[in-house]
Amino acid sequence: MTKRNAPAENGINGMVKKGKAPVVPVTVLTGFLGSGKTTLMNHILEDTSHGMKFAVIENEFGEVGIDENIISENVDEEVIEVMNGCICCTVRGDLVEALKKLYKRVETFNGIIIETTGLADPAPVIQTFFVDEDIKEMYKLDSIITVTDAKHIILRLDEVKPEGVENEAVEQVVFADKIILNKTDLAKDEDELTMIEGRLRKLNPQAPILRCEYSKISPNELLGIGAFDLKRVLDFEPEFLDDPDAEHQHDSSVVSTSSKVEGEVNIMMIERWIQRLITEDGANLYRYKGIIAVKGKDEKFVFQGVGMMFSGSFQGRWKKNEKRESRFVFIGKDLDIAFLKEGFEACRVTASLRFSVGQMVEANVGRWEVGKVIKQWDDGNAYRIRLRGDNTECWAPVDINAYVRSVRGG
Numbered sequence: 001m002t003k004r005n006a007p008a009e010n011g012i013n014g015m016v017k018k019g020k021a022p023v024v025p026v027t028v029l030t031g032f033l034g035s036g037k038t039t040l041m042n043h044i045l046e047d048t049s050h051g052m053k054f055a056v057i058e059n060e061f062g063e064v065g066i067d068e069n070i071i072s073e074n075v076d077e078e079v080i081e082v083m084n085g086c087i088c089c090t091v092r093g094d095l096v097e098a099l100k101k102l103y104k105r106v107e108t109f110n111g112i113i114i115e116t117t118g119l120a121d122p123a124p125v126i127q128t129f130f131v132d133e134d135i136k137e138m139y140k141l142d143s144i145i146t147v148t149d150a151k152h153i154i155l156r157l158d159e160v161k162p163e164g165v166e167n168e169a170v171e172q173v174v175f176a177d178k179i180i181l182n183k184t185d186l187a188k189d190e191d192e193l194t195m196i197e198g199r200l201r202k203l204n205p206q207a208p209i210l211r212c213e214y215s216k217i218s219p220n221e222l223l224g225i226g227a228f229d230l231k232r233v234l235d236f237e238p239e240f241l242d243d244p245d246a247e248h249q250h251d252s253s254v255v256s257t258s259s260k261v262e263g264e265v266n267i268m269m270i271e272r273w274i275q276r277l278i279t280e281d282g283a284n285l286y287r288y289k290g291i292i293a294v295k296g297k298d299e300k301f302v303f304q305g306v307g308m309m310f311s312g313s314f315q316g317r318w319k320k321n322e323k324r325e326s327r328f329v330f331i332g333k334d335l336d337i338a339f340l341k342e343g344f345e346a347c348r349v350t351a352s353l354r355f356s357v358g359q360m361v362e363a364n365v366g367r368w369e370v371g372k373v374i375k376q377w378d379d380g381n382a383y384r385i386r387l388r389g390d391n392t393e394c395w396a397p398v399d400i401n402a403y404v405r406s407v408r409g410g
Contacts, residue, residue: 033118034306290328296377
């Protein structure tokens with residue numbers, strides 16, 4: 001990433017107290033699961049027009065990290081810190097240590113961006129910058145940017161939580177210095193968007209709301225804007241700094257399961273498995289994403305989704321010495337964790353194929369036709385077959401008798 005000094009009056013370089021080390025600005029990027037935070041992060045990192053350099057602290061709820069593998073390669077790997085667990089409770093101490101460890105490397109940077117997990121209450125993260133004396137000397141909280149999803153935000157705001165458990169989506173909106181209303185293309189019409197903005201403004205009348213699609217927002221709207229105001233927070237929560245060690249309770253019905261498996265999977269089986277999941281459990285799936293090593297493909301299959309809205313595509317190639325492994329994380333309510341892991345494992349390619357190259361088989365092309373296997377694992381399919389009758393070619397996606405079988409009577 002290129003580094004260019006911005007004018008001091010823009011407030012986006014590390015600020016220097018007279019006779020002291022620079023104070024590094026920090027932007028906290030928050031928002032509920034699937035709102036588009038990582039996509040926004042990548043837009044920032046891939047945009048070279050702002051000429052700024054940042055360190056990134058990535059926080060994920062699951063035990064197996066996904067986002068560090070799909071974050072833009074335009075950021076220096078030396079300044080990426082990944083913490084698995086909720087930043088507002090279980091790994092909050094790790095955040096303090098990460099910030100202190102990073103300081104010497106980032107004191108000349110334009111800032112740090114912290115992307116929280118979608119289940120994080122931003123309050124404890126904010127408190128971190130006011131209760132630790134070393135952190136107060138090293139860093140200054142610049143802004144809290146909250147990304148909301150026009151398709152799901154009302155559902156999340158209206159969700160009833162158990163007694164003593166805060167609604168994280170509400171907290172994320174309340175503490176925002178600027179609100180991004182993302183995925184506006186998924187709203188029914190302008191009236192729905194106006195209604196959503198009205199709900200957001202009831203919770204936070206002061207934060208500007210910016211509409212966008214695919215998290216496309218100019219970095220200049222988000223970075224170095226000097227928007228955080230502790231007085232505003234104390235006005236609506238006077239005891240905000242009184243008990244920074246207070247416990248934060250998550251909804252116990254919301255669970256996360258993740259898995260990392262060496263080896264490769266069959267693309268058709270993984271797609272069918274995911275389709276079954278979102279059909280049967282879509283309402284309870286808050287967020288799911290993964291990176292898959294597909295047998296017969298040099299590219300990584302990256303998928304993600306919210307509820308029944310799934311997207312997946314091949315993105316980037318596996319590096320020469322990179323371990324081909326598949327990983328996923330699912331976060332939702334009342335999920336059957338054992339079922340999820342077993343289903344994922346069942347998609348792995350574990351056995352050698354039944355038919356070798358050059359062997360005659362019967363292929364199901366609507367009817368059974370005899371052909372010759374000319375390639376194994378071609379573009380994610382178990383077999384590529386040349387039919388004997390007219391030399392046309394077809395694929396058998398899975399090595400089962402429904403697609404390809406031994407020649408009958410042969």
